[in-house]
Amino acid sequence: MNEFWHLANLLLQYHLTIYSIDMQKKKTTPAPAILRPFTFNLLLLFCLCTSAFSQNFNQTVRGVITDQDSKQPIAGATVTIAGSNPLKAILSGKDGSFRFDHMPIGRITLYVSNLGYQKIILPNIVVNSGKETVLNINMQEAVAQLEGIVLTFDKNKGQPLNDMTLVSGRSVSPEQTNRYAGGFNDPSRILSNFAGVTSSQDGSNDIIVRGNSPKYMQWRLEGMQITNPNHFSDQSAVGGSISALNNNLLATSDFYTGAFSAEYGDVLSGVYDVKLRQGNNEKFESTFGLGALGTELTIEGPFKKGYKGSYLVNYRYSTISLLSDLGLVDGLNGTLNFQDAAFKVVLPTERAGLFSIFGLVGFSNFLFKDVSPALWQTPGNRFVPNKIAEDYNKGSHLANLGLNHTLTINKNSYINTGLSFSGEGIDDDVFENFKTDTSESNQLNFNGRLRRSAYRGEITYNNKLGPKLKLQAGSKYALLDYNFNQSMFKDSSNVRSTLVNFKENISTVRNFISFRYRFNEKLTTVFGVQNMNVLLFSRSTVEPRFSLNWELDKTSAISAGYGKHSTMESIHHYYAQVKLPDGSHTEPNKDLDLLKAHHFVLGYEKRFGKHMMVKLETYYQDLYNLPVANSKDNIFATINEGLDFHYLDLVNKGTGKNYGVELTVERFFNKNFYYLLNASVYNSTYKALDGIERNTRFNGNYLVNVLFGKDFPKLGKAKNKTLSFNSRAFFGGGKKIIPLLRGSDGNLAVDPASNRFYDYSKAYDKDIEDIYQITMSFSYKINKPRATHEIFLNIDNVTNSRAKLTEFYDPGEAGAVGHMKQMSVFPNLMYRVYF
Template sequence: MKYLVLLVLLFSAALGRAQPASQTVRGTVLDADSKSPLPGATVLIVGAPLGDGIATDQHGHFRFARVPLGRISLKLLCLGYQERLVANVVVNAGQEVVLELSLQELATQLNEVVVSAAPDRRNAQNEMVLLSARSISVEETKRYAGGVNDPALILSSFAGVTNSAAGSNEVIVRGNSPKYVQWRLEGTEMTNPNHFADQNAVGGGVSALNNNLLATSDFYTGAFAPEYGDVLSGVYDVKLRKGNNERFQSILGVGLMGTDVTVEGPLAKGYEGSYLANYRYSTIGLLSNLGLVELEGAAPTFQDGAFKVFLPAKRLGTFSLFGLGGRSGIRLDNINPGTWQLPTNETTDATIRRDYAKASYLLNAGLSHTLPLHPNGYLNTTVSFSGNGIEEDMFESDVHKRYDDRGTWLRDSLSNKQVNYQSRLDNRSYRAATTYNHKLNAKNRIQVGTKYAYLHFAYRQGLAKNGVSLVDFDEGMGTLRNFVSWKHRLNDRVTVVAGVHNMNVLYNRKSTLEPRLALNWFPTERSTVSAGYGLHSTMESVHNYFAKVKQAYGSYTEPNQDLDLLKAHHFVAGYEYQLTRNLRVKLEGYYQHLYNLPVENLPTSSYATLNEGVIPRYVALVNQGTGRNYGAELTLERHFDRNYYFLLNTSLYQSTYQALDGRQRHTAYADNYLVNLLAGKEFSGLGRKDNQTLSLNAKVFLGGGKRYVPLLRGANGQVAVDPARQQFWDAAKAYDQQLDDIYQVVVSASYKWNKRQTTHELFLNIDNVTNNRSRLSEYYDADKPNATGYQQQFGLFPNLMYRIYL
């Protein structure tokens, strides 16, 4: 309660202050390739008098001391460099704006080509990435409806990306399994950053990432640059911003999803080092702990935190400590597959009650060091740890129905409660990586890197009721990855990135050599043509390597320890045209040929691990499966300008695979089409002092129905399962069918007002406003019509949040 009183006092004090007229905007300008500071670059505020421009100092720093509140655009100029326009920088009363910007050196003499300033085209921050990529700004994560200030959820707003529609944070990219997405934090691999995730790292309902700490991050969907390995699907490279190194700042937030605090500031007066930290606790869990609410039947709780400490050391370069961690738990009583995806066979039985408890943790921490070796070269070294663990218990009780003398049901009584399923999983990874970056000249840049990881796994999982052990191992694996990448700019219109990636699994001596090639061509000032190819590989989920498989004579073996790497050829081609200064259209097509896929070693089986979801299946596997993903993505986007924006994208795609049964099938992720329409309008200058802003945003999503494995049915279409023999599913018809198409409408509103040295924001997001409940999959339930129950789309869900920026 004392924290609530403190928050009210802060709120009341802030309302009593007068509105400031301005805020500080400052930052650093760097060379895009060498990351060296650019002294003498000119920074202009668009619309301000020409003489108001500022030149960067010897360290590349610039500062505007009194900038009006609202939105501004910055224009960057430097002799021998391409001009750049940085649009929609938000200036609030409560927080200084601290930017890190870069300029690309011209590859040709100034009199050979005229390059005018244009707004950022959402290109990747990584200059070695030329296609199938998008940068995601912090402002977008706050503005887009459906993102709920969640940096993971926002990905499903982009072309080629969708999720399960069941309320989880799965990231399904171009028909690939979400377990093949690679999450990165500050350039190094991290765990799935979602609370309540499963052992395949495909689920999770709440992200531990918090956009109060984020910088602009990159998301890649195919034909990855040479530095990215051990990934088939997509890469989300999350960056943390530096804290303010001149003054203390904080953000307090209270919302239905969580209550959090963010603090940042200088480490010492006159020192450029800084700290940034955030902590959040689930609001419902906090209220429960304080005794203000009592939860029965479902009690989800979570907490998470993240930090970054920036430590410049002059001649020794710069050091950076960073981390992200969280814990979560949930208890579900009288559960059925329609309310939660069970980790065991998805069926129901009226004579059995199931209760479920789950606890999990995630932890990522690292130390990064950047050492300038000379003006055009630097060495980046990172050591990191990542870990996550899951504890699951499924309890079963016999249900006895009690009736009176007339046969009227009175109540159910329970007996013989026991653990039916138990899982204890722990993953720990220790990584070290070093990359040398060298800018040879304006046309050429090279990268050479090596990455070593030691992965340790401790798994115990089994059906306690039957005494069946599914996995039981405590093992370590080492991987070594190497890459070389060369960026060559033929001129200011044509850029090529070529290289090779080498992946080695030291445990079973599997390795690959993966060529990569990408091309960007600007035939005109408004158009871009891109093309690329890459061979990619990844390891399968570790539990498949050590699965215990029962043999015909009753003993158990582990036949999968020699599994090879999954591999895929990625081909991408695209065209982008800038219709106006703020309006662009982009068309991108792709083809992915997957091979070496693990499939069940049985000629009649349709099972492949790429369809594996929450429920693991432990069988003997061989690398003889193949697959194809292909499609086209069209995007029409108007960047935020004159107080409005919109984003329309559509994707048509197919995803198929073939197991040992020889039949070409749809994968579990072959939804076939998706459409996103996002739009928003901002009304600024409201209130008597023109210090208030209202933002309205909406999202409409349309998508194909989810693929599923149907129940066994007879010739008459009626369910014909055999519970006694545990025969429920018709594997011969796996993923042939789809249920309902999916649609969802999301609306959000933000009301912001500036006071003296503080900014207040009230935010409301409502997911699935129409409460559409499309069917996603089916399960056996004898008490339902035709003994069929359905898992459904996540329903209407509001999220209200209040934040104060100090």
Template sequence: MKKYLFILLAGICSLAYAQQPAQLIKGRIVDAESQQPVIGANIIITSLNPVIGSTTDTEGYFRIENVAVGRHSFKVTSIGYEDAFMQEVTVGSGKEVELNIKLTESFRKLNEVVIKAQKENGAPLNDMISVSGRSFTVDQTKRFAAAVNDPARMALSFAGVATNDDGGNQIIIRGNSPKGMLWRMEGVEIPNPNHFAQEGSSGGGISALSANVLGNSDFLTGAFPAEYGNATSGVFDLKMRKGNNEKREYAMQAGVMGLDFAAEGPIGEKGGASYLANYRYSTLSVLNKIGLNIAGDASTDFQDGAFKVHIPYDEKAVVTVWGMGGLSTSTVDKDDFKENFKSNRGIVGVNYLRYLNSKSYMENIVSYTATRQSNDFYDKDKQTTFQQNFTNQALRISLLYNYKLNSRNTFRTGLIINHLDFNLFDRDNEDGPFRVNVDQKGNTLLFQGYAQWKYRLTSAITLNTGLHAMLLDLNNQHSIEPRFGMKWSVAPKHTVSLGAGLHSKTESISTYFAQVSVGDNKTDLLNKNLKLMKSGHAVAGYEYRPSTSWRIQTEAYYQHHYNIPIGPANTTTPFLLHNSLINEVSGFVTDSLVSAGKGRSYGLELTVEKSLTNGIYFMSTTSLYQSKYTGRDGIERDSRFNGKFVQNVLAGKEWKVGKNKTNIFAANIKLLASGGNRTTPIDLERSRVSGKTERDWTKSYSEQLPYYFRSDLRVSYTKNRKRTTSTISLDIQNVSNRLNAFDKYYDDKEDKIELVTQTGLIPVLNYRLEF
């Protein structure tokens, strides 16, 4: 009788457990250098007691069934490879979890005691990154307070990153202009992926990137490996995840930022092909259409979409077709001015990846991008008009070849051909009759080539060296850029890193074609032969990891910038005499320029970080820096971006709640303090005479506004049912409603200098359903 009672109770317990929400975790484990499958690798979930796991098959795939929902940590081991660790992996009942893990081959001999570097949480996905780089997860863009699914706003928590405008997501990296940023998607350069983006900028008001399609990606802040070109300040190396190739899944999201719908699933009955697609429409636009005009005199409208189709061509080849695009319009009609601004973009790419043999693979990418930005501004008081219409298109062909000779040596080389088309128009009548600043159509070529060598000197020392080359056909300006990186695990848990390199970047095409007045109502393209702006980086770092979830890192860096566009030798214009293009964030300059300016940035950064384990995570980043420039007058000054310090503190806690402890209540707080924006003092007397803001450029950026402080808060509740996961969240940006200073201007009606403040408290409510 006791035996049958025991069996009955065991069955009831098993049934109760089976009814609890659980999910499938699957994925693939490959060699980091050759991308070949790692057979027989073990992956275990260390956050469960007892631990459960799986082993990879002959193609490197693994599956772990019936994993309890929640946050989980993983350890991956394989004979002949270094261990890898993953934390912060979210497992929900609404979507299956797919992990793609890379292992680094070890050349440790049996019975040999060595110090080896393990693949730790937060380490860059690209193994050729030695310094100033880290990976980030899509979950972090959702979880960090006020990040609202935006990688750029999420990156504000990282060391060396600052912002000078709450209204946009352009980021200042190590005191450099946001214009120096490179955006990459699926291995190829893409234009600025943000709504309401200005010509020549790297950010905008709202990200056009969807967290529904993004995968884990890399973020770099200096001394980039050779494969990254046309950038001087930072790199977002973004990846799209592939759709589920076994099961159809959906996600819907509604919030202040927009209405989203995402779908993914298999294509065909077998073969592993899949699709992934997302579409978003502005919530404010929906409200406007039903008669609720929350923005008052202003109306904004945006929509965006993204997709990826993944098709295994045969056993050794994969074809992916991907793309994204966005439309954004802003219209403002007030008593004194009217403005209509549009910013649209579209991107499509085809990647062909082929594994040539067990040691090498190649990837060929063809992509097409187009952006169009137009702005019609009419000042009703002064009866002046500004009109812009910039269209830029690019056809890019990228060729990559990767060869892993052995466990010590990996080579990677590539060629990028950029065919750039442009249609540029800008005019204004600010000084009387209409003046055309640019009216050009045409095309040009930008060539890039690189070669990289990863050499593992010992199991503890890895060297990454290479060359990047650029040639702009427009004016035959070129650059040869050596790159070097080193990581040395000097002792268990202790790593020293070094990095150095030369980097260059082109100016906006509109800057090269600015039609500069040369008198007698004539213009000339005086800026067409501007040189490539160049920046030499040197970085030294130290990292201590007391455990797999904690890391303490510090980096010191020095950057030397030269070939910066400044005013010509004979200029008497104060703006050109005392300023530099190194201080600009967007747009183009209609004055004559020469590449004779220079600048420098240097600083020290400290990061203390605990990844999400046991429901707690924490990050503190301290950045102390100086950013200087030298203009035509030969005087070194503080640059526009020299805030001098940034301090971030981010902390969060998650609680398992509900009857079966399968639901999660989470809270996250972020505190940000930094030096205030720098501005050029206003000459009040001259402003009174002209009736507009006139600055004293002899004191260029000498005035620093009050320090910047912002506190952000996020709370969320996630409910896991049997087949669905729902999350309701509230992000509050600037909880204290502090109105940080942005800039100053002259108010001719009040006859005084006024302070422009940034945004106050902004609540962002969001609901998400996955099924």
């Protein structure tokens, strides 16, 4: 074992030395020349690891069974391993725990049953030699006990964990995040595989849900609202290329796309409620990964023997600058770095309840030389005739820390309380480079320093009033602290203008109450009310929510839902400084109201056997109170805002509509393969003060996803190897654009001297090109007695499709038109060892 780690360390040091020498040379090296040593190191390290141990392949499978509504442990539940011979079954203990030792590696299916509860089927549980399999199982009490009727519930159907959600929601498992091609071990990228969800296709992590702007997406960690978790994000909580979240720490999480239950407020688009798993509370385990995007280490274990508390910690340091040396990022001239860490500590007590502490932090920065809009959209971009290029220096950080506490009141009720801090900072400096006949110079144009912090406290009361009725009520307080300062040169002058300059605190209070009532085993309803209050602006709403699910028979069901929703606009709009004709400045937007929307959803689901599902869902979203420019001659609306921004006089007189149909055909993983097909046809429009209905910027009109995966298990003489193949094909419309000015002959007709570039009369009429992308991933896993080794290769955009996404004026290009294009082929090679 010591020899193994010595060899691994030598290989790592060798790779870092070669890379350091290459960086010191500061010259372009053909991609294969660098790729070969790096790949060779990984493969050699992988081969050494796979021969480090003897041949004994088994692992422990254990877990805890609790009541879904009361969270009380269920004693005496029968846990059976399907297909085992001889039959393996065990009863859960007083604390709800169960345990199977010496389980062979591979996949197993568990059946869990108990008198008075619905039977649970947990298929395709992965058992690896390197890590124990630890499960947390929730059982639903049956409404009525009918002799001779067996009730079953297949947890693999993708239903959300939150039983107060009956429409437009699904669970996302860590295995799916690993398995689906294109995930990059990034939990945020997995969402674009689902119906109604797409991304910008420019390499960013934007999540566009049903045509809504990604700025209205809400992120939650362990049930508490957090910052945008992406590195390199911008002021509207959009953008960012890499998530600070790491799949090694995740438990099954929930994702919602509309008509949210009463618990969720201050959101219009979607909610990703990310859960962290509990660390192993019986033995020390760790995971080490080395790859093109980053090097990471995860450790977990108990605090002491016999205590059920645990810790889970992950740290990652980027090696993404290597991608530039490999020639895998077009036009990148500079450095790009990030690092992040996350943790969860679980501290159970005998009488004071369960405490958990969690955190997610990240730091990122880049310096791009001669950056163009084809690579990255710089803030404050302006046209100056003798400007030849821009340098963009960006730094950002994020920090999310939280404390959760669960206290049992009695066998049917408990209270959750939480305290959290969220903070982020963004520093932007854009330097303009000028050239004359005699000299070259640069000057700072755009300068931004943004700081925002949120201090949150919340309490939720849960009461299982009986097998039919559940009550949930809570209150959430947030103190939001902002310190924003931005300035830039406007037009072609060198007079610096202040865009925003404020330091303010804003408090919000959200209250909710929700009931779930089960009339019988077939009909369930959830109804409640969300109350949103913004104290500084004296804004308040009462938002009713309602949903139902009706099982027509054992294989089909219909669902319906309605919700009124609201959210605050991005804070910089409230304090935007607008210049008046006399040269003075005012802040006209402090009276902006909340954005609001009505969500309607109707769905139908059909089951074909245990492993296949077809789901059809249609929706309509009526948006109103949208901030738009206070002029009939300006088509600006904040719902179109992305990385660009405008500081204008705004009024809440805009409206919008999102409507569409989503079809999903899903074959869950069984007999070593799965497939997922989904298609969405949708429309997203808005109206400004001119009353003309236009497409929103994010209206792609359609999208299609086709995913397929296949495992080849039990390879090799010892039958301890598994080869996995996964693929994804995406087809969809691009984002709508504001085109450049053109004459009747189609030729460019821009006027740089008058700062006239874009044809606003044709704003968002169409996109430039439709988009398609094919992604493939391969995984080769070897189980050893004390470790599991995996080498992973993901190739995004295999065909190197480069659809045009936007256009801009660029005198240096043919026809003076430049384009930001779809991200090129992007391979990610990684080696991991679980031990």
